[in-house]
Amino acid sequence: MTGVRARVRAELTAEIKAIARRQMAEDGPANLNLRAIARELGMVSSAIYRYFASxxxxxxxxxxxxxxxxxxxxxxxxxxxxxxxxxxxxxxxxxxxxxxxxxxxxxxxxxxxxxxxxxxxxxxxxxxxxxxxxxxxxxxxxxxxxxxxxxxxxxxxxxxxxxxxxxxxxxxxxxxxxxxxxxxxxxxxxxxxxxxxxxxxxxxxxxxxxxxxxxxxxxxxxxxxxxxxxx
Amino acid sequence: MTGVRARVRAELTAEIKAIARRQMAEDGPANLNLRAIARELGMVSSAIYRYFASxxxxxxxxxxxxxxxxxxxxxxxxxxxxxxxxxxxxxxxxxxxxxxxxxxxxxxxxxxxxxxxxxxxxxxxxxxxxxxxxxxxxxxxxxxxxxxxxxxxxxxxxxxxxxxxxxxxxxxxxxxxxxxxxxxxxxxxxxxxxxxxxxxxxxxxxxxxxxxxxxxxxxxxxxxxxxxxxx
DNA sequence: GCCGAAACGAGAGCACTGCTCTTGCTTTCT
DNA sequence: AGAAAGCAAGAGCAGTGCTCTCGTTTCGGC
Missing domain, CATH: 1.10.357.10 (Tetracycline Repressor, domain 2)
Incomplete structure (x- = not known):
């Protein structure tokens, strides 16, 4: 456990939440947008689902x-x-x-x-x-x-x-x-x-x-x- | 004025609002769905825009x-x-x-x-x-x-x-x-x-x-x- | 009565969403 | 070393708000 992968995962999880918080602050709490988060991370939207099931x-x-x-x-x-x-x-x-x-x-x-x-x-x-x-x-x-x-x-x-x-x-x-x-x-x-x-x-x-x-x-x-x- | 068309328009406007209220009561206020309203009215979604601009x-x-x-x-x-x-x-x-x-x-x-x-x-x-x-x-x-x-x-x-x-x-x-x-x-x-x-x-x-x-x-x-x- | 203008509903289509599934690649565990 | 698990990418589905075009219907002025 606690290999490189685990740390990267924790960091990415935190980063997703941070971006989500920032976007919510800009567009309102109900406008949480998975695709926009993925875009900002340079990832594809489906990748987010590795970190949050929905x-x-x-x-x-x-x-x-x-x-x-x-x-x-x-x-x-x-x-x-x-x-x-x-x-x-x-x-x-x-x-x-x-x-x-x-x-x-x-x-x-x-x-x-x-x-x-x-x-x-x-x-x-x-x-x-x-x-x-x-x-x-x-x-x-x-x-x-x-x-x-x-x-x-x-x-x-x-x-x-x-x-x-x-x-x-x-x-x-x-x-x-x-x-x-x-x-x-x-x-x-x-x-x-x-x-x-x-x-x-x-x-x-x-x-x-x-x-x-x-x-x-x-x-x-x-x-x-x-x-x-x-x- | 006040021809058939005007009365129908008033009735349809009221009906759209009534359906919207009912749907909001069922699915929550933020889930107001134009297409669902149109569906229930037997109309096509674009027709709603004759009555409400957005x-x-x-x-x-x-x-x-x-x-x-x-x-x-x-x-x-x-x-x-x-x-x-x-x-x-x-x-x-x-x-x-x-x-x-x-x-x-x-x-x-x-x-x-x-x-x-x-x-x-x-x-x-x-x-x-x-x-x-x-x-x-x-x-x-x-x-x-x-x-x-x-x-x-x-x-x-x-x-x-x-x-x-x-x-x-x-x-x-x-x-x-x-x-x-x-x-x-x-x-x-x-x-x-x-x-x-x-x-x-x-x-x-x-x-x-x-x-x-x-x-x-x-x-x-x-x-x-x-x-x-x-x- | 007639005819142009305005209002109308249908339908196709655009850009977007959340989410699923498959496909290869990489890291981890045994 | 090899199997297993984790991962990102991409295509795709069903749904959304909204726009545009196209025939049709109604209305108001002549």
């Missing part, structure tokens, strides 16, 4: 990479802040997600945009997909330890209580149902805002979308971690 | 229709509630959007999902696109009249103040900057939640997503219209 397979690999990159960005941002300052941690992670999305909009849309046509996310993606969410869950955990209470207290629906219990068991989180639901809501709001900004939904409406996002994040932090000293 | 043109028509349908759903829901009960109005409109999205997921994703490949929204879409938002702005207006204050008070960035002033002038709204920003945030959070649910982001995580959405909406209403008597 277009969907390549897409899956890109999605997994993107989830991991986003998760890593979140983890790094979280680790750079005092673990006890939950608001600061939330803001750092939120800004990290926003920054990552702005730098790689096509990859962000690959994760959170409309699923590509007949594409069904395979099993390989679900673990990397949870990586970013786990960062937020850990922040919720610490917030619960500090007795945080949401600004508006939700009434958690019965059907959701079981799901939250399962999540607690799976992640070892100690956040109570109310905090969990508020956190979940802020989580969707966060990604909703990023998605809207990236999709240009605020074009011709809001000029400085960056400033607005910063304030959105502050609002969310205040809503979830209300009875906690501000950072 | 695939993008047909897409635009569908998008305009969808924006109008969503806007209409919001307007109807809002009109069915006592105009003074702002929380109830917000909840009604939020639920209307959610219901519409669940009934017509492909059309919702057409509006708020990843933009279709090389598609750039033309001018025709921007007026229908604001229709739903205007409903929320009117609710904010009434809330301002009642002295509503967000649960967490935002500090409105300078760059955004001008945009809000422009929106006020354009819509005749009387909502102050803080309420406007909180409303905007809740608006993105609302559509973010709907999008996540539709895209299956909560699959295998939350069982009863409907119940969760209802509580999300209640949270949002509470966050924006805090110092207002609950409906």
């Amino acid at each position: 277009r969907d397979d390549l897409l899956t690999a890109l999605i997994v990479d993107a989830y991991n990159a986003l998760g890593e960005a979140g983890e790094a941002a979280d680790a750079a802040v005092d673990p006890h300052e939950v608001r600061a941690r939330f803001l750092a992670v939120a800004h990290a997600a926003y920054r990552w999305a702005c730098e790689k909009p096509s990859q962000y849309l690959l994760l959170f945009g409309t699923p590509v046509p007949g594409y069904a996310a395979p099993q390989d993606t679900i673990v990397p997909a949870t990586r970013f969410t786990l960062v937020l869950l850990r922040i919720l955990d610490e917030a619960a330890r500090q007795g945080a209470v949401p600004a508006v207290r939700p009434t958690v629906p019965d059907g959701v209580r079981d799901d939250f219990r399962a999540m607690r068991e799976l992640t070892g989180s100690g956040a109570d149902d109310e905090l969990m639901l508020a956190g979940m809501q802020s989580w969707t709001a966060l990604f909703g805002a990023i998605g809207f900004i990236l999709n240009g939904q605020f074009r011709n409406v809001i000029g400085d979308v960056d400033a607005m996002f910063v304030e959105f994040a502050r609002l969310l932090a205040g809503q979830v971690f209300h009875e906690v000293d501000p950072a | 695939r993008d043109d047909l897409l635009t028509a569908l998008i305009v229709d969808a924006y109008n349908a969503l806007g209409e759903a919001g307007e109807a829901a809002d009109a069915a509630v006592d105009p003074h009960e702002v929380r109830a109005r917000f909840l009604a409109v939020a639920h209307a959007a959610y219901r519409w999205a669940c009934e017509k997921p492909s059309q919702y994703l057409l509006l708020f999902g990843t933009p279709v490949p090389g598609y750039a929204a033309p001018q025709d879409t921007i007026v229908p696109a604001t229709r739903f938002t205007l409903v929320l702005l009117r609710i904010l207006d009434e809330a301002a009249r009642q002295g509503a204050v967000p649960a967490v008070r935002p500090t409105v960035p300078d760059g955004v103040r001008d945009d809000f002033r422009a929106m006020r002038e354009l819509t005749g709204s009387g909502a102050d900057d803080e309420l406007m920003l909180a409303g905007m945030q809740s608006w993105t959070a609302l559509f973010g939640a709907i999008g996540f649910i539709l895209n299956g982001q909560f699959r295998n995580v939350i069982g009863d997503v409907d119940a969760m959405f209802v509580e999300f909406a209640r949270l949002l209403a509470g966050q924006v219209f805090h110092e207002v008597d609950p409906a």
Whole structure:
């Protein structure tokens, strides 16, 4: 094993993904084009199939990479802040997600945009997909330890209580149902805002979308971690 | 004018759009297929081009229709509630959007999902696109009249103040900057939640997503219209 | 009523896509 | 050394959006 061939294969695989990412950034995530990649590599289109069994397979690999990159960005941002300052941690992670999305909009849309046509996310993606969410869950955990209470207290629906219990068991989180639901809501709001900004939904409406996002994040932090000293 | 030909043309145009919507619902919004539509109509693909200059043109028509349908759903829901009960109005409109999205997921994703490949929204879409938002702005207006204050008070960035002033002038709204920003945030959070649910982001995580959405909406209403008597 | 103009559907065709299969060549393993 | 596996190339298939041409049908002004 690990002869010349194996190394060349790894390099070519990486190169295919790199070109795919660049082309997606130029032509949009849904325009992933195997033939164009092959052309750029000076190969013939059928050769690509030695490395990825299908277009969907390549897409899956890109999605997994993107989830991991986003998760890593979140983890790094979280680790750079005092673990006890939950608001600061939330803001750092939120800004990290926003920054990552702005730098790689096509990859962000690959994760959170409309699923590509007949594409069904395979099993390989679900673990990397949870990586970013786990960062937020850990922040919720610490917030619960500090007795945080949401600004508006939700009434958690019965059907959701079981799901939250399962999540607690799976992640070892100690956040109570109310905090969990508020956190979940802020989580969707966060990604909703990023998605809207990236999709240009605020074009011709809001000029400085960056400033607005910063304030959105502050609002969310205040809503979830209300009875906690501000950072 | 208004001969046989004009009526047939109108009917065929509508039929093309109807078939397109149905096919989109089956194969996903990005799989809009002119040839398949023509096949179903018993026509040849080139005949479609008598009615829509291009695939993008047909897409635009569908998008305009969808924006109008969503806007209409919001307007109807809002009109069915006592105009003074702002929380109830917000909840009604939020639920209307959610219901519409669940009934017509492909059309919702057409509006708020990843933009279709090389598609750039033309001018025709921007007026229908604001229709739903205007409903929320009117609710904010009434809330301002009642002295509503967000649960967490935002500090409105300078760059955004001008945009809000422009929106006020354009819509005749009387909502102050803080309420406007909180409303905007809740608006993105609302559509973010709907999008996540539709895209299956909560699959295998939350069982009863409907119940969760209802509580999300209640949270949002509470966050924006805090110092207002609950409906 | 008539006749030119415009609208229409059919069909062939172009350039492109994802994907398959076969054919030789090269590297790797036994 | 020889078999097996990996590899790139090329031809080819079915499908796409779109264009162009060609007879036919309908419409509006005379």
